[in-house]
Amino acid sequence: MIATLDFHITRTKNSKLAGTDFNKLPFGRVFSDHMLVVEYEDNEWKTPQILPYGKLEIAPSMLAIHYGQSIFEGMKAHRKEDGEIVMFRPELNFQRMNASAVRMCMPTIPEEIFFGGMSKLLQIEADWVPQTSGSSMYLRPVMYASDEVVGMHPSTGYRFVVMCCPSGPYYEKSLRMKVETDYVRAASGGIGAAKTAGNYAASLYPAKLAQDQGFDQIIWTDSQHRKFIEESGTMNLMFKINGKIVTPDVHDTILNGVTRRTLLHLAKHWGYEVEERPLSIDELKTVLENGTMEEFFGVGTAAVIAQMEAIGFNDKVFELKPLEENGFALKAKKYLQDLCKGKIADEFGWLYSVMK
Ligand code: COI
Numbered sequence: 001m002i003a004t005l006d007f008h009i010t011r012t013k014n015s016k017l018a019g020t021d022f023n024k025l026p027f028g029r030v031f032s033d034h035m036l037v038v039e040y041e042d043n044e045w046k047t048p049q050i051l052p053y054g055k056l057e058i059a060p061s062m063l064a065i066h067y068g069q070s071i072f073e074g075m076k077a078h079r080k081e082d083g084e085i086v087m088f089r090p091e092l093n094f095q096r097m098n099a100s101a102v103r104m105c106m107p108t109i110p111e112e113i114f115f116g117g118m119s120k121l122l123q124i125e126a127d128w129v130p131q132t133s134g135s136s137m138y139l140r141p142v143m144y145a146s147d148e149v150v151g152m153h154p155s156t157g158y159r160f161v162v163m164c165c166p167s168g169p170y171y172e173k174s175l176r177m178k179v180e181t182d183y184v185r186a187a188s189g190g191i192g193a194a195k196t197a198g199n200y201a202a203s204l205y206p207a208k209l210a211q212d213q214g215f216d217q218i219i220w221t222d223s224q225h226r227k228f229i230e231e232s233g234t235m236n237l238m239f240k241i242n243g244k245i246v247t248p249d250v251h252d253t254i255l256n257g258v259t260r261r262t263l264l265h266l267a268k269h270w271g272y273e274v275e276e277r278p279l280s281i282d283e284l285k286t287v288l289e290n291g292t293m294e295e296f297f298g299v300g301t302a303a304v305i306a307q308m309e310a311i312g313f314n315d316k317v318f319e320l321k322p323l324e325e326n327g328f329a330l331k332a333k334k335y336l337q338d339l340c341k342g343k344i345a346d347e348f349g350w351l352y353s354v355m356k
Contacts, residue, residue, distance in 0.1 A: 006047055027167045032163075033053055039158075063155045078129070113160070114141070117162060136340070185230060187253065231254050248277075
């Protein structure tokens with residue numbers, strides 16, 4: 001049971017709602033009217049505030065921008081056909097955010113602030129939750145170190161902020177992916193399993209080099225052998241090989257994605273054999289050459305299910321067939337769309353009701 005919270009609420013006097021085109025929602029660029037802000041000071045979380053979305057003051061010495069003590073999550077809220085607003089599996093984001101907090105030496109966020117704060121924000125922003133098919137309310141919780149100090153210490157102050165972006169699809173087209181063997185995302189013992197800013201910053205330069213070669217994104221390989229597939233810069237990766245759903249097993253260099261876990265659950269439920277295991281570049285090339293790789297797709301909260309057009313290795317680029325409507329990936333995508341619209345029953349209890 002989540003305790004009731006007090007809030008300090010300041011409503012905007014200049015709503016942007018009427019001027020927002022819900023038929024054209026670029027991902028992550030439109031922000032709703034309000035945000036949640038909770039300060040952590042003197043070893044405790046203070047009263048949550050709901051404020052007009054806008055700039056927050058930061059000092060040039062703020063610890064997060066020097067040393068990267070900053071974590072975040074990606075979540076979605078949906079409007080069902082009957083008008084109810086639901087979040088998708090938020091407890092998994094809550095658990096992962098607090099696991100990231102522990103790894104990055106930050107305070108954990110209490111359940112009542114995470115769920116209560118986000119629910120209150122969504123209730124205030126209800127009119128911003130898109131109705132249009134293929135769009136949703138992307139929620140971006142972020143926590144960062146706010147101390148003003150130049151020196152390597154964990155911060156004593158933190159700020160937890162949640163902003164809401166009514167958004168269309170993250171990827172509008174299928175992707176050309178490059179298998180990266182020069183640069184690495186994460187090494188064992190590092191911070192690869194935490195959803196922290198630096199992991200994303202690390203992907204920018206190799207992704208830019210890949211883009212210069214005509215690719216859209218990279219596929220990371222492991223730091224030790226540069227041989228085993230890990231994840232992409234923006235999502236986990238999944239394959240259907242010879243009828244089986246195969247994905248790299250999660251360990252401390254891979255982010256344990258919510259969509260990844262959801263699809264593995266659906267695959268098992270629908271009777272597919274599922275293998276979470278190391279998948280080498282050599283195996284990938286073999287199954288691409290002998291035609292047993294039936295599906296390849298990306299999975300993530302923002303990306304949902306991303307279609308792939310090609311996989312490039314150092315010596316060869318394989319062009320891929322589009323995913324088939326009756327295949328696993330697109331069947332799972334439709335299932336999730338229907339579930340979040342309330343067209344089918346929530347048989348696994350994945351929807352968290354925010355407002356009827
Ligand atoms: C998400 O899928 O929610 C992410 O945080 C990935 C990011 C590249 C948008």
